[in-house]
Amino acid sequence: MNLSRPLSRLAAAAVLTIGAATAHAQEGAQLNVICSVQAEWCNMIQTVFARTTGIKVNMSLKGSGEALAQLIAERANPKTDVWFGGTGDPHLQAAEQGLSLEYKSPALPQLHGWAQQQAQQSGWKTVGIYSGPLGFGYNPELLAKKKVAVPKTWADLLKPEYKGEIQVANPASSGTAYTMVATLVQLMGEDKAFEYMKGLHKNISQYTRSGTAPIKAVARGETSVSISFVHDGPGEKMQGFPVETITPADGTGAEIGSMSIIKGARNLEAAKRFYEWALTASAQEMGAAAKQFQLPSSKSAKVDPRVPDFKKIKFINYDYAKYGSSTERRRLIAKWEKDVNSLPR
Numbered sequence: 001m002n003l004s005r006p007l008s009r010l011a012a013a014a015v016l017t018i019g020a021a022t023a024h025a026q027e028g029a030q031l032n033v034i035c036s037v038q039a040e041w042c043n044m045i046q047t048v049f050a051r052t053t054g055i056k057v058n059m060s061l062k063g064s065g066e067a068l069a070q071l072i073a074e075r076a077n078p079k080t081d082v083w084f085g086g087t088g089d090p091h092l093q094a095a096e097q098g099l100s101l102e103y104k105s106p107a108l109p110q111l112h113g114w115a116q117q118q119a120q121q122s123g124w125k126t127v128g129i130y131s132g133p134l135g136f137g138y139n140p141e142l143l144a145k146k147k148v149a150v151p152k153t154w155a156d157l158l159k160p161e162y163k164g165e166i167q168v169a170n171p172a173s174s175g176t177a178y179t180m181v182a183t184l185v186q187l188m189g190e191d192k193a194f195e196y197m198k199g200l201h202k203n204i205s206q207y208t209r210s211g212t213a214p215i216k217a218v219a220r221g222e223t224s225v226s227i228s229f230v231h232d233g234p235g236e237k238m239q240g241f242p243v244e245t246i247t248p249a250d251g252t253g254a255e256i257g258s259m260s261i262i263k264g265a266r267n268l269e270a271a272k273r274f275y276e277w278a279l280t281a282s283a284q285e286m287g288a289a290a291k292q293f294q295l296p297s298s299k300s301a302k303v304d305p306r307v308p309d310f311k312k313i314k315f316i317n318y319d320y321a322k323y324g325s326s327t328e329r330r331r332l333i334a335k336w337e338k339d340v341n342s343l344p345r
Contacts, residue, residue: 030056031270032079034071036064036086036175037257038212038235041290045084048286049277055270063210064090064175071099071262078264081271084278087175087211088118088128089182091258092324095125100260103272107279115297118256121321129278130257130287130294133313134179135230135247137215142224142242151225153250154184154196162203165224167214169207170341172333175255176211180227181332182323183253186316197340204345219243229255234306235291247308253318254310257294 031049035042039061046057062070064086071080071094083091083100094100104124108116115128136151143150148161157166169177184193205223208214214226215233219241233245259278265271277283284296288304295307322328 029054029267029270030058031267031274032081033057033059033274034067034080034083035059035061036067036084037287038232038290038292041085041287041292044286044290045278045283048283049274053273053277055273057274063169063173065171065173065178068094072097075099078262078266080262081265081267082274083260083262084274085129085257085259087179088126088256088258088320089178089324089329090175091126091260092118092122092320093326093329094260095122096324096326099263100125101263101265101268103261103275105276105279107276110299111279111297112295112299114256118258118320121324126258126260127275127279128256128297129259129284130296131254131310132229132231132257132294133247133254133308133310133315134176134183134252135228135245137218137226137228137230137233137236137243137245139218139221139224139242140244142221146224148224150244150246152246152248154187154248155250157203157225157227158196158199160203162225164203164205166200166203166227167206167208167217167223167225168204168227169211169214170209171336173209174211176229177207177227178329178333179229179253179255181336183316183318185332186253186318186323187251194335194339197336198343201340201343202345207341215243215245229294230308231293231295234293238291245308247313249314251314251316253316256320 042059042061046059050057067083067086068090102124114131118128138150151157171177171181212232215228217223218226219236230245230247233243236243261271261275281298281301284298284301287294293304293306
């Protein structure tokens, strides 16, 4: 995809959205952002926001688990102004721990209900900016070569023919993988979910640090199957890689990617401007322009046809409040480390 033309169109739309009053930033204004979506999207929002406001954006890319750890470490002297993207559970934990700032955006009524609920559950300390379902990525060429069927349910991943053929991230560093743990616990009950993950462990070739690494490995023929957010598949396929996605027929969870202003932000006014800008339809449409295919939270954002059709997916009733709590996340990750990750493979 040629990104120069979509980028220029989106930049022009962003200028109109922000309005003339915000087109001129104070000289020397800057903003420090942790970005937990893929690099191409991070780079695009960095470029467009800076271009349309004059505010210099210092951006670091981190997975949501790593981002939360950094914010905890910086609590006494925050160096971050805004945390953009990544699974919503760590954002809820940041809110619970007083790491993020209460801010009720006037744009909330223009967002889908699930995004508004995320804001309400956090005490207005975070907001949903996109959603995406958890599922499986697979390499059809590798599966055909190995004469292995496409997995269609969670139970399929336990079959012996998948031994050494599956990658998933580590839930301690990856929001994607923590969403998997929380999804399985809600789908099966905790005891059965952990027995399942012990069985799955035997078939895992690698627990990656990043949630997107497994589907990239699938696309490049390094492994046959990944447990991933399925919206990460189309971007790899657009680059010519053999990768397909599927959501488990027995039910799955979804992330609510979120955004938070950090309490104690040094550049608060710039942070609020970025926050409002990121909730506009034109800004959210940059996801698809950057080959990222989550469902935008803005009701008026155009939905790319490659975004997963939520109406065709069997979702569990994911309890974002419970599994977004610090206590539950710590408990489940510690249990996974002790009962699952410590086992031989």
